[in-house]
Amino acid sequence: MKREIEQNLIKRACNGDKEAFSEIYFSLKDSIFGFAFRMINKRGIAEEITQEVFIFFIENSDKYDFEKGNLFSFLCGVARNKILNHLKKSGTRLESNNFESERFENFANNHSPFRNLLNKEFSAKIEECMAELSPLQREVLLLRELEDLPYEEIAEITETSVGVVKGRLFRARRTLAKELTPYVKSEEVLYEVHTS
Amino acid sequence: MKCIQVREKLEAFSDDEIGFSERENIASHLANCESCGSEFEGLKSLSKAMKNTLPMSASASLDAKVFEAFESHNAVATAVVTEEKQEKIGWFGIPKLAFAAALLLLAMFSGFAFQLGRMSVGNVQENLAEKDRKSVEENKSKSSEFVVTNKTDSEEKEKKVETKIVEVPVIKERIIKIPVVQEKIVTRTIYVDRNQKVNKPNLSGKDNLALNNSVKDGEFLTQTNLKDFQPVTEIKPKISKEK
16 A cells, blocks of 8 residues: 555544445454464454554554554554564463464465365475474564565564574574475476376 | 675575675576575575464454444544533533633733833822922022022121122932831850759840840850840931031
8 A cells, every 4th residue: 555545544543434444454454463363373363463453553643653653553563562472461471282273274275276276285394393483583584585675674563683593583584494495396297297 | 705604694585685796796696606596496485474374363353343343433533522511511501611811901901001000100290299399499499599689788788898609508408318227136145064053044035134144254154145135126227418
């Protein structure tokens, strides 16, 4: 979303324009929810956090500073604080076995049974490896890989420096590469065999 | 570029977080070096795999909750705005701001009227003072004339004596401001010897005066008396005449 359009929408939403708010909401809710869900790995809590984030925006939309960054970064920062608070309170790490079956439904559509099986296995492996990462490494990796955010923006959201972001990203990728490289290669080969 | 240098910047290269010149150098190295190239491909495929598998969407129930919250917040906000509007309208339906402005105007007008009144009283006083001054001056001029006429009378009596015109300076009265003399408090310390048993002196009236008069140098006494040192409170202004 372009900056000017976003500003205009936010102003309108501040004045109670439902249409403007819904445009903002539908453009950002999946990203916020995805981030929360990958961090906590529980749909219910992730939805709660997403809801809280948007309610926070509704109540404090007039306090949002356009110059400090785009709205997604702002809301992502709010979501991050809530996620870390939840993790601190629960004192639990992500469990690799605690997957919910519904996340695989996305991949079950429009693919052959073989492809679906492959995707399921691969995504399960990715989930497992993500669970191995510390929350701080995980958040950096998610913001980079899923949202394509630049290092600077990630540093702003995570309240660190670009150097720290680079370091966390490097370590997270090393950990994932160790586990996933064989799968990635085999998946590519299998995919090529299957499609040919 | 060497392989170590390229490996250090490989992630930044794949994330598009590197300068243009360096980017070209790394790209040319990757085209020639097989091991660095395969590492770069690994990074890219990992990133691609994550992008393909991880995204997901929230349920529709979340949308309903969020929009409900939005609606309720708007309802509260509009209620607050109407309350604020009602608060702004004060007693007898007059807006508070207008009422305050009217009060301010009234205060300003009354102040102006008071100032006008003071000015008129001052003018009257000035006129009176001027009249007094004129009458005094007239009296003086009469007295000076009297002096002159006296001299002429004496000349007439002594006809042979040459007449002289004597200029008599006009005596002007001038009011001199005398500064108020400040009160001066003088204290006297009386030392009493602690070793000797002395009854507490009666500080009221003549006894106290007698005690103070009886004090000698070197004696230890402990009392102050200010009653003898009355401050000068009334000083009458003196009018001096300037020659």
